[in-house]
Amino acid sequence: MAKILSYEEKDTWIHRLSGVTKLIFFLLWCLTSMLTYDTRVLVVMLIFSLVVFKISKTRWSQVGAVFKLVMVFLAFNVFAIYLFSPDQGTAIYGTRTVLFHIAGRYDVTLEQLFYELNVVIKYFTIIPAVFMFLVTTNPSEFAASMNKVGISYNVGYAISIALRYIPDVQSEFTKIKHAQEARGIEMSGKASFINRIKNTAAIIFPLIFSSMDRIDVVSNAMELRGYGKHKKRTWYMEKKLLRNDYLTIGFTMLFTAAALLITFADGSRFYNPFV
Amino acid sequence: MEPIIEFKDFSFKYRAQKEPTLRNINLSIMSGEKVLIVGPSGSGKSTLAHCINGLVPFSWSGEITGSLRIAGKNPADLGLFGLSKIVGTVLQDTDGQFIGLTVAEDIAFALENDMTPQEEMFRKVNEVAEMVDVKGLLDHAPRELSGGQKQRVSMAGVMVDDVKILLFDEPLANLDPATGKRAIAMIDQIREKRNTTIVIIEHRLEDALYRDVDRIIVVGDGRIVTDTTPDELLCGDILNRQGIREPLYVTAIKHAGGKISPKDKPQHIESMHLEPYAQKVREWFDRTEAKKPKADTPSVLKVEDLYFSYVEGRPILQHIHFDIHKGEMVSIVGKNGAGKSTLSNLICGFYEPTRGRILLNGQDMAPLSIKERGEKIGLVMQSPNQMISKPMIFEEVALGLQVRGVSQEEIGERVNETLKICGLYPFRNWPVSALSFGQKKRVSIASILVMKPEVLILDEPTAGQDYRHYTEIMEFLKEINENSGITIIMITHDMHLMLEYTDRAIVIADGHLIADDTPAKVLTNETIADKAYLKKTSLYDLALDCQIEDPSEFVERFIAYEREKRGKEDQGNG
Numbered sequence: 138m139a140k141i142l143s144y145e146e147k148d149t150w151i152h153r154l155s156g157v158t159k160l161i162f163f164l165l166w167c168l169t170s171m172l173t174y175d176t177r178v179l180v181v182m183l184i185f186s187l188v189v190f191k192i193s194k195t196r197w198s199q200v201g202a203v204f205k206l207v208m209v210f211l212a213f214n215v216f217a218i219y220l221f222s223p224d225q226g227t228a229i230y231g232t233r234t235v236l237f238h239i240a241g242r243y244d245v246t247l248e249q250l251f252y253e254l255n256v257v258i259k260y261f262t263i264i265p266a267v268f269m270f271l272v273t274t275n276p277s278e279f280a281a282s283m284n285k286v287g288i289s290y291n292v293g294y295a296i297s298i299a300l301r302y303i304p305d306v307q308s309e310f311t312k313i314k315h316a317q318e319a320r321g322i323e324m325s326g327k328a329s330f331i332n333r334i335k336n337t338a339a340i341i342f343p344l345i346f347s348s349m350d351r352i353d354v355v356s357n358a359m360e361l362r363g364y365g366k367h368k369k370r371t372w373y374m375e376k377k378l379l380r381n382d383y384l385t386i387g388f389t390m391l392f393t394a395a396a397l398l399i400t401f402a403d404g405s406r407f408y409n410p411f412v
Numbered sequence: 413m414e415p416i417i418e419f420k421d422f423s424f425k426y427r428a429q430k431e432p433t434l435r436n437i438n439l440s441i442m443s444g445e446k447v448l449i450v451g452p453s454g455s456g457k458s459t460l461a462h463c464i465n466g467l468v469p470f471s472w473s474g475e476i477t478g479s480l481r482i483a484g485k486n487p488a489d490l491g492l493f494g495l496s497k498i499v500g501t502v503l504q505d506t507d508g509q510f511i512g513l514t515v516a517e518d519i520a521f522a523l524e525n526d527m528t529p530q531e532e533m534f535r536k537v538n539e540v541a542e543m544v545d546v547k548g549l550l551d552h553a554p555r556e557l558s559g560g561q562k563q564r565v566s567m568a569g570v571m572v573d574d575v576k577i578l579l580f581d582e583p584l585a586n587l588d589p590a591t592g593k594r595a596i597a598m599i600d601q602i603r604e605k606r607n608t609t610i611v612i613i614e615h616r617l618e619d620a621l622y623r624d625v626d627r628i629i630v631v632g633d634g635r636i637v638t639d640t641t642p643d644e645l646l647c648g649d650i651l652n653r654q655g656i657r658e659p660l661y662v663t664a665i666k667h668a669g670g671k672i673s674p675k676d677k678p679q680h681i682e683s684m685h686l687e688p689y690a691q692k693v694r695e696w697f698d699r700t701e702a703k704k705p706k707a708d709t710p711s712v713l714k715v716e717d718l719y720f721s722y723v724e725g726r727p728i729l730q731h732i733h734f735d736i737h738k739g740e741m742v743s744i745v746g747k748n749g750a751g752k753s754t755l756s757n758l759i760c761g762f763y764e765p766t767r768g769r770i771l772l773n774g775q776d777m778a779p780l781s782i783k784e785r786g787e788k789i790g791l792v793m794q795s796p797n798q799m800i801s802k803p804m805i806f807e808e809v810a811l812g813l814q815v816r817g818v819s820q821e822e823i824g825e826r827v828n829e830t831l832k833i834c835g836l837y838p839f840r841n842w843p844v845s846a847l848s849f850g851q852k853k854r855v856s857i858a859s860i861l862v863m864k865p866e867v868l869i870l871d872e873p874t875a876g877q878d879y880r881h882y883t884e885i886m887e888f889l890k891e892i893n894e895n896s897g898i899t900i901i902m903i904t905h906d907m908h909l910m911l912e913y914t915d916r917a918i919v920i921a922d923g924h925l926i927a928d929d930t931p932a933k934v935l936t937n938e939t940i941a942d943k944a945y946l947k948k949t950s951l952y953d954l955a956l957d958c959q960i961e962d963p964s965e966f967v968e969r970f971i972a973y974e975r976e977k978r979g980k981e982d983q984g985n986g
Contacts, residue, residue, distance in 0.1 A: 277513050301513050304555050309798070315762040316793050317801070319786035320859070321815040339801040339811070346797040354508030361465060361501050362511075362569065363525040366493040371527050373512075373520035373537070 143199075144275050151193045152273050155376040156282030158385050163270045165393045170262045173400040174255050175408040182262040182396070190265035193273050200268045211260050215253050219243075226252040232411045248411060255407075276300045281372035290370055298355070306348060313343045414484055415440035416576060416609050417464060421478035424459060424468060433459045435634045436478070443576070446603055446610040448620055448642075451631035452655045453878040458581065460631060461613050463487075465579055466495035483576055496522070500570025504582040504876070506562040507554070509569075515541070515557070516550040519568045526573075540568040543605065544598060559748050560591035564598065571602065577609045578602065584616050585876050588747045588905040589947035596622045615878045617651070618659035618950065621679055630654055643674040655880040657908070661954040664970055665689050668696035681950045681957075690958040697960055703972035706915060709738040711774070712899050713759070713789075713867055718768035720751075720758055728754050729923045732768070736867075736916075739897045741890070743910040743931065746920035747945030752903045755920065756869050761785045772866070786812075790860035794872040796852035799859065805831070805847075806840050809859045816863075826862055833892060834858040850881045854888065861892065867899045874906055886913050887978075907946060911935060912971055919944045932967035 146152070151159075170182060218225065226248030227233045234247040274282075280293030318324055322339045323332070359365075400406055419439040425432040433456045441447050451457035462468040463480060470492040480487060483498050490498070503509045512518030516537055523533045541547040544564040554562060563583065570578065580599065584592040600623040603610050614620040617628075621642060628645050630637040632654045638645065645651065651658050658666075661681045665672055670689040678684050686693075718732040729751045736742050744752050757763050759770055761782045770777050772788055793799050802808040806827060813823045831837040834854045839847065844855060853873075860868065873889065874882045890913060893900050904910060910917050910931040917934045919927040921943045927934050934940055936952040951970055955963035 277517055297513060298511065301511065301554070305507065312793065313798050315757065315760065315782070316791055316799055318762075318782045319760050319789075319791050320812045320863075321783045321786055322811075323783065323815070336815075342801040343798050346800070347795060350795075350797060351505075351508050354503060354505045355511065357467060357471065358503055358509035359511055359521075360471065360492060361467070361496055362522040363493050363496050364521070366525050367527055369527055370524045371530060371533070373517050373524055373530065373533050375530060377530075 143272070145199065145272055146275075147194050147273075149192060149194055149273075150381060151189065151269065153376075153379075153381070154273075154385060155378050155382050156274050156278040157285045157376075157378065158382040159270050159274055160279075160282045160286060161386055162389045163266055165389050166266045167263055169393050169396045170259055172406065173396055174259075174406045175396075175400040176251075176255055176258070176410070177408055178396045178399055179255060179258045179262060183258050186262050186265040190269055193269045195268060195272050199272050203268075204264070207260070207264060211257065215256060218253060218256065219249065223249060225249060229407050230409050230411045234411070251410070275374060277372070277374040278376060281375040284370075284372065285375070291365075294364075302351070302355075305351075306344070309347055310340065310344055313340050313347075317343075413442060415481075416443040416483055417441040417611075418481045419463075419478070420480075422463070422480050423477045424463060424474055426459075426472060426474040429474075431634075432475075433634055434463070437636060439629065439636060439639065441609060441611065443609055444603075444607045445626045446600075446624070447612070448617075448625045448628045449611065449613045449631060450615055450617055450620075450628060450651075450654075450656050451637075452615065452880050455631045455654070456634040457613050457631040461501075461579055461581055461611070464577070464611065465499045465501045466490070466492040496575075497573055498575060499577045499579055500573060500575035501579045501581065502563065502566045502570060502583060504585045506559050506566060506586055509566055510554040510562055513553060514550065515546055515552050515554075515565050518554075518565055519572060521569060522573050536572050537568075540571045543571070543602065544568045558591070559587050560594060563587065563595055567598070567602070571606075575608065577611060580610070580612045580614070582614055582876075583612065584614055584619050588945045589619070589907055590747065590942075590945035592616075592619050593622050593947060596620060599623075615656055617656060619947075621659065624679065630656070641674070642679040643677055646678040647672045647674050655878070657879045659950055660908075660970070661950040663974075664696075664951055664954055665693060667970070667973060668692040681953045686954070686957045693954065693958040694960060697955075697958075697966055697969060700969040700973050702965065702968040703975065706739070709740075711735050712738045712772065713901075714771040714774075715759075716769045716771065718755075718758065718770065719766045720754060720763065721766055727766075727923055729758070729920075732920070732925050734918050734925065734928050736899060736901065738866075738899055739893065740916060741893055741900045741914045742902070742916045742918060743914040744901060744903045744918045744920065745905060745907075745910055745934075745944060745946065748905065750920045750944070751923045752920055753871065756791065756871065756901075756903055759869065760789060760791050786865075787816075787863055788865055789867045789869060790863060790865035792857050792860055792868065792870045792873070794875055796849070796856040799856045800844050800852065803843050803845070805836060805842055805844055805855055808844060808855055809836075809862050812859060812863045826864075830858050830862040833861065833895075834888070850877070850884060853885060857889075861898075865898070867901060869901045869903070871903045872906075873902055873904070874909055882909075883978075889913070905946075907931075907935060907949065911949065911967070912974065919946075921945075930964070930968065932964045932971065936964040936967060 173179065223243050226246055229252055230248045232248060236245045236247060238244050277297055280297040283293040284290045314324060317339045322336045324336055419437040422434065422437040423432050424434040449457050449460060459468060464482065466487055468474065469476060482495065487495055510518055511521050519537045519541060520533045523536060538547065541550060544567050546561060546564050546568060549557065549561060583595055587595060599610060602608060612620055625642055627639060628642050629639045630650055637654060638650050646658065646662050662672065662678055670692045672678050676685040676688060713736040715732055715734050718729060719727060720729040721727040732755065744755060746752050758765050761777065761780065777785060800808055802811060809830060810823050810827045813826060828837065831840050834857060836854055836858060844852065847855065874885055877885065886909065889900055892898060902909065902914065914931055917929065917931045918925065919934055919940055926943055927940045935946065935949040938948060941948050949967060951967045952963045955966035960966050
C-alpha cells in the first residue's frame with residue numbers, strides 16, 4: 138500500500154531544513170493566505186508555492202489521493218458560495234458587471250467570478266505548502282520542532298507514538314477481521330448496513346482489548362526508561378538551525394509583513410480591479 | 413562485598429488482593445552475578461522482578477513489609493526514575509516496548525528523557541548499537557526488524573544508561589529457538605564486557621541454561637523454594653514439583669534410572685560427564701518401545717504446488733506441497749517471518765494463492781468464500797483477546813452459529829455440548845472477563861469447535877504459557893483430537909510442542925518447504941534445524957554421547973515413554 142502523506146527521505150535543501158523552520162513557514166504562510174484577498178499577493182504566493190513544491194521532489198502518488206479529495210471539497214465550496222450569495226462579488230467590489238443571467242436572482246457577474254477566483258487561488262497557495270510540510274518533515278523531528286516552538290513535549294510525543302503504533306494496529310486489525318470473517322461475521326457489502334454496523338463490534342472490541350494490553354506494556358516501558366522525569370527533554374532527531382534555516386525564517390517573516398502591508402495599505406483586504 | 417540487590421524478610425501484597433504475593437523473601441545478589449529466577453505463572457516471580465525495577469510499588473501499589481536495598485539504597489528514596497538509572501529492564505514483548513520511530517531513537521529514548529545533549533546521544537547510541545550488533549540498522553523502523561533484532565534494540569535502549577543491573581523478563585518467550593540461543597549468548601557477552609549484574613526471569617530452563625549461570629532461584633507460591641547452583645538443582649526433583657520443565661536430557665537420564673550427581677556437571681549436555689549414565693541410557697533405549705504409527709486415514713487437507721507473493725517477483729511461498737490426513741496432529745514450524753502465517757492465511761482463504769491448489773477432502777477450495785471455509789477449517793488466533801467480542805461466555809461461543817442463522821434450540825444444544833467438551837460448562841453464565849488467560853483460550857477454541865470444523869488451525873497455541881498451562885492446553889487439544897477425530901494443525905516455534913504433541917512437522921524456511929517428517933527426525937537433523945532456526949534437541953546429543961546409533965529413534969522412544977507416563981498419571985488422577 139502506498140503511504141499517503143507520509144514522510145519520505147530525500148535529499149533536497151527543503152528536506153535538510155529544520156522542522157522548526159518548516160513549521161514556522163507553514164504557519165505564517167497559511168496565516169497570510171487566510172488574511173489576504175489581495176490578488177496580486179495571492180498570485181505571487183501561488184507561483185512561489187508551486188516552485189517550492191517542485192523543488193521538494195514530491196511525487197504525485199504521495200499526495201494524489203488527498204489532492205483529489207481537496208479538489209472535490211473546493212468545487213463544493215465554490216458552488217456553495219455562489220448558491221448562497223451570488224452577489225458577494227458586488228458587495229465587495231461595489232460594481233456589477235452582468236455577463237449573463239441564469240434564473241431568479243442568479244446572475245453571473247464578473248465581480249463574483251473574480252471573487253471566487255481569489256478563493257480558488259487561496260486554496261492553491263496553501264495546498265502545496267501543507268503537502269510539502271507533511272512529506273518533507275520527519276515525524277520525530279516534527280515532535281521535536283513542536284516542542285521547540287513552545288508546545289509541551291507530551292503533545293509532540295503523543296503524535297510520534299501514534300505514528301509509531303499505527304502500522305501495528307493496522308496489521309492487528311486485519312488479523313482480527315480475517316479471523317472474525319472466518320467465524321462467519323460478514324464485513325463485506327453482502328451484509329446489510331445495520332448488520333455491518335453490528336458486526337464491526339466483533340472487530341472493534343477485540344481490537345480495543347488487544348490494544349489495551351499493548352498500552353499497558355508501552356506505558357510501563359516508557360516509565361522504566363525515565364519518560365516524564367524532567368520538564369524538558371532533548372531530541373535525538375532534532376536538527377540544528379543552519380544558515381539556510383535563518384534565511385528561510387527571515388524571508389518568511391519579511392514576506393508575511395510585506396504581503397500584509399500591501400494587502401491592508403488601502404484599508405481593505407481586497408484588491409479591486411473594477412474601479 | 414555488599415550485595416547489589418538485597419531482600420530481607422520482604423513481603424508484598426497488591427492493594428487489590430487479600431493474600432500477599434511475596435512472603436518473607438530473603439535474597440542477596442552480588443554485583444556481577446548472573447542469576448536465573450524460575451517459577452510457574454502466579455508464583456510471584458514477575459512481582460519479584462517488578463520490585464527490583466520499581467514498577468512495584470510505583471506503578472502497582474500495595475503493602476510492603478521488610479526491607480529491600482538496591483545498590484545499597486532504598487528504592488523508595490530513589491523513585492522509579494532513580495531506579496531506572498541502576499536497573500535496566502528488557503521486557504518480554506519485543507514489539508510493545510519499541511517506542512521510537514527508528515532504532516536510533518529508541519535506543520536514545522532514555523537519554524532524551526535525561527536531557528542529554530545531542531552530540532553525546534549520537535556518540536552513546538553508536539557505542540551501544542555496536543555492542544549489540546544493530547549498528548547497521550540505526551535508521552530502520554520497528555516493522556523492518558525481526559524479533560531478535562528488536563530485542564537487541566531493547567537491550568541497547570537500557571544499556572545507554574550504564575545500568576548496574578540488567579533485568580530480563582522472559583527474554584525467550586517470543587523468539588524462535590535459534591534466535592533465543594543467540595540472545596542468551598549476547599547477554600553473556602554484555603556481562604563480560606561491562607561486568608553488569610544479570611537477572612533473568614524465565615521458565616524455559618533448558619534454553620536459558622545455554623550459557624553458564626551462577627545461581628538459580630526457584631520461586632513457588634510467593635516464597636523462595638530454593639536458591640542453589642544449576643548443577644545441584646538439576647539433580648533434585650524440585651523443578652518437577654514446582655511444575656518447571658527440566659532439560660530433556662536430564663529427564664531422559666532420570667527415566668533411565670540414573671541418579672545424577674552434581675559433580676558430573678549436568679548444567680550443559682556438552683560438558684556433562686555422561687560416562688556414569690551411558691550404560692543405563694542404552695539399556696533403557698533397548699527396552700523402551702517407540703509408539704506405533706497411527707493407522708492410515710484418508711487425506712483431509714492437501715496443498716499442491718502452492719505459490720504466493722504480494723509483489724510479483726518477490727515470492728513469499730514457493731512450491732509448497734503437503735498432504736494432511738484425517739485425525740493427524742501436525743505442526744508447521746520455521747523461524748519468525750518464514751511464511752508460516754501466510755500459509756495459514758492461504759488455507760483459510762484470506763489471501764488467494766498466486767499458483768497452486770488447496771484441496772479439502774479432495775475438493776478444490778478456491779470457489780469457497782472465507783465464511784464457507786470457516787465452517788470446515790477453524791482458525792484460533794494466538795491471543796484470545798484477539799477473538800473474544802461478546803461479554804458472556806455463552807454468547808461468545810454461540811456467535812458463529814448465530815450469524816449462520818442456526819435455530820435457537822440447536823444453538824443451545826451445540827453450545828452446551830461444546831462447553832462440556834472444553835470443561836467450561838460450569839462457567840457458561842459467567843462473564844468472559846472473570847476468566848483466567850488459559851480459560852479464555854479455551855473459550856476461543858470452543859467458539860471455533862462449536863461449528864464442528866474438520867480441521868483446526870492454531871497459531872502459537874502455547875505462546876507465553878508456563879509448563880503447567882502449556883500441558884493443560886496441549887492435553888486438552890490432544891483429547892479433542894483423539895475423541896472427535898478432528899485434524900489439528902499448529903503453527904509454532906516451540907520445539908517441545910512439536911516434539912511431544914505432533915506426529916509430523918512441516919518445516920518452512922524462507923518460503924520453501926524444507927522438510928515434512930516426524931519431529932524427532934527434524935530435530936535431529938542439523939541442516940534442517942539450522943535452516944529453519946530451530947535447535948537440535950539435547951536428546952540428540954545425549955543419544956550420540958551414549959553411543960546410540962539411531963538418535964532420532966531414541967527421541968521417538970523418549971516421547972512415546974513420556975506420553976505413556978502422562979497418560980498413566982492422568983488415569984491415576986481421574
